[in-house]
Amino acid sequence: MAVRRLSVRPDLEQLKLEAKELLRAFQAGEPAAIEDFTTFHPESVSAASAQLADAQLVLARSYEAPSWPRVVQACQLVDAIWRDDTDTVRSLVTKHPHILEEPALIRKSSWGPPLSYAANLGRDRIIALLHRLGATDLEHAMGRAVLQGKVATAKKLYFMMEPAPSLDDALGGPAYTLNVPGTALIFELGGRVRNDEGKVLAPVHVVLESDSRKPAAKHEILEMYVRHGLELPDTPTMALHRGRIDLLEQHLQRDPGLLGRQFSHADIYPPELGCHDEVLATHGTPLAGATLLHMCVDYDEMAIARWLLEKGMQVDAKAAVDRDGFGGHTALFATVVSQPNFWMNHNRLASVAPFTRLLLDHGADPNALASLRKQLHPGYGPDVLREYRNITPLSWGERFHGRAWVSEAAMKMIAEAGGKI
Numbered sequence: 001m002a003v004r005r006l007s008v009r010p011d012l013e014q015l016k017l018e019a020k021e022l023l024r025a026f027q028a029g030e031p032a033a034i035e036d037f038t039t040f041h042p043e044s045v046s047a048a049s050a051q052l053a054d055a056q057l058v059l060a061r062s063y064e065a066p067s068w069p070r071v072v073q074a075c076q077l078v079d080a081i082w083r084d085d086t087d088t089v090r091s092l093v094t095k096h097p098h099i100l101e102e103p104a105l106i107r108k109s110s111w112g113p114p115l116s117y118a119a120n121l122g123r124d125r126i127i128a129l130l131h132r133l134g135a136t137d138l139e140h141a142m143g144r145a146v147l148q149g150k151v152a153t154a155k156k157l158y159f160m161m162e163p164a165p166s167l168d169d170a171l172g173g174p175a176y177t178l179n180v181p182g183t184a185l186i187f188e189l190g191g192r193v194r195n196d197e198g199k200v201l202a203p204v205h206v207v208l209e210s211d212s213r214k215p216a217a218k219h220e221i222l223e224m225y226v227r228h229g230l231e232l233p234d235t236p237t238m239a240l241h242r243g244r245i246d247l248l249e250q251h252l253q254r255d256p257g258l259l260g261r262q263f264s265h266a267d268i269y270p271p272e273l274g275c276h277d278e279v280l281a282t283h284g285t286p287l288a289g290a291t292l293l294h295m296c297v298d299y300d301e302m303a304i305a306r307w308l309l310e311k312g313m314q315v316d317a318k319a320a321v322d323r324d325g326f327g328g329h330t331a332l333f334a335t336v337v338s339q340p341n342f343w344m345n346h347n348r349l350a351s352v353a354p355f356t357r358l359l360l361d362h363g364a365d366p367n368a369l370a371s372l373r374k375q376l377h378p379g380y381g382p383d384v385l386r387e388y389r390n391i392t393p394l395s396w397g398e399r400f401h402g403r404a405w406v407s408e409a410a411m412k413m414i415a416e417a418g419g420k421i
Contacts (some may be wrong), residue, residue, distance in 0.1 A: 004062045006105045009082060012075035016204065021069075023055035036062060064107045073099055076104050081118050081147035086129050088162050089114070093133050100135050112177060119157060121151035131160060139165045146182040147173030158189055167191040168201050180218040183224055193230040202230045205274035208241060212378070213300045213340050219243035236261070237268045240295055245307050249294075252311065257279070259313040262289045262320040282397040283377055284338035284405050285396075289320025289327050297334035297355045315362040318370070326387075329370035329396075332359050332414070336397040337374075341407040353409040366419030367392050376402050394419045 025033035027047045037045055037054070040061035044056050056068035065071045073096055080088035081104070091112070093100050103109060104117035111117050115130040119141035127141065145154035158164065170191055174182030190257040193202040202225040207218055222232065222242045232238050236258055239247035250403050252258050265288040269275035278288055284298055293313055296305035309315065335356040344352060360366070369392060375385040386401050397411045398421050411419075 003064075004059075005107055005109075006031075006063055006071075006074065008105070008111065009078060010075045010105070012072060012079075015075065019056045019059045022059055023050060023052055026050055026055065041233050042098055070106065074104065077114060078104055078117065081114065081121065081123055084123050084125060086125050089126055089134070090129060093130065097134075100130065100133060101137070111146070112140050112144060113137050116144050119145040119150065120148050121147075122153045122154060123160070124153055127157065128151065139305055139365070142158055143173050146170065146185060147177050147179065147187055149174075149177070149179045149182050151181045151185045154185055154223065155189070160415065167235050168195060171201065172203045172206055174225060175203040175221065176210050176212070178207065178210060178214040178221060179213045180217050180220050180224075181334065187228055193225050193228045200230070200273070202228075203270070203274070204230075204232070205276065208269055208273075208275060211339055215243060215300050217300075233270055233273075235267065236292060237263050237295065239306055240301060243301065243304070245304060246302055248304065248307070259292070259308060259311060260317065262291060263295075264288065268295065278375075282303075283342065283380070284340075285334040285336075286319075286327070286372060288375060291317045291331070293317060293320065293331045294329075294334055295333050295342065298338055300340045302354060302358070303353065308391065309358075309362050315359055315364045316368060318368075322372075324373075325389075326371050326373050329372060330359075330364065330368045330393075332356070332364045332366070332368060332393045333370060333372070335359060335410045336393050336407055336414070337400050337402075337405045338407070339405070341410070342405050344407070345404055353407050353413055356407070356410040356413045360413060360417050366394075366414045366417040370396075372396065374400070380404075392420060394421045 022033055022036065026037055027050060029047065038057050040058040041054060053068070060066070060068045065074070073092060077092050078088065079100060080092065096339060099114065101113055103112065104114045107109055113135065114191045115127055115135040118126040118130065122145065130140070131380050138157055142154050142157040142165070144227055145157060167186055167190055170186045171183060174186065179245045193200065195201055204222070204225065207221055219242055225230060232242070236248060239251060264276055268287055268290070278286060282298070287294060287298055293305060293308050295301070295310065316330045319327045319329050335353060369390055371389040372391065373385055373387045375383065381402055386397055388396060389397065393414050394411055396408045400406055
């Protein structure tokens, strides 16, 4: 049974083709199509009697729509919002007023009802139109606009609301996407890092645990929190999160053994700031027990990595080994499986592996051995803990169960340097 979800900008013509293919598959007796018809068609339909309208109904219900016309409405409305076509939006909402408060993509999603959907794209004319027609999701829309960096749109939405909404939870969206202008806007409108009772409102844990990798933006958001009165822990790991080599210099002066230190998960992700366990916090090679060099690879901190190596950091410094025998990996492992790789693969920059080159150029062992275990974040795949014992960096990449995190370019460099699987 295929439970489907419309794409952010669904293509009606493609969906029509999908319905025709479903009908052909059902008529051909394909098991998946038969299961779809059995699950989603309200009546018992035989392959011989099935019509295109039946396949369209089945497809619509698999998208959680009550009917095929509802799918058509959704596609037409979303397309009109993208094109900033106020006439079509007005016509659709006037004719089908129920869609004003329903999710634009039918199935509940963070993109929200039509007004919120328009806010994601900064479609101010359509927002004003939908508001006049009775849309009420202004607060959610503002949050989406801030998250997407549509600052002017978010500001307009804020002043459309009476009374003005609380901003106590408003920093979370731009924190997740590491959006500096959105964060700045919340502070401009009166956002706070602490409430009247002293509770921390600044979502530092979201900034640290976000799957985004934008070092400069991360640094600026954390510094913005500090400028607005938040005190961050005075630790080497937080200095790295902030991109502050000057603070790392001070820590090194106070602690000459800093470059050899292994940091616990709690050191890297302070629980007092709301941080979570390894599964939720770390998206690539495990960081528990890691050195600052491991952190640099995971967080794409090239300038700090170079500084560490210039200061004498051992390129093959190992992470701690836990009581079950897992750990002991060098930073080179993290260049093979990491969150930056996920985004490079997603953006088709997979031929780039700058940290692998940096570490190999400094003499990293391409055949270092370690044992690792990893569970993907629930939003990325099966929630299963996998174990990999006595692996090299190459076998880590070869066997890792989340291929989107693996850098083929890194593996090629390591193989050329004599690495073995």
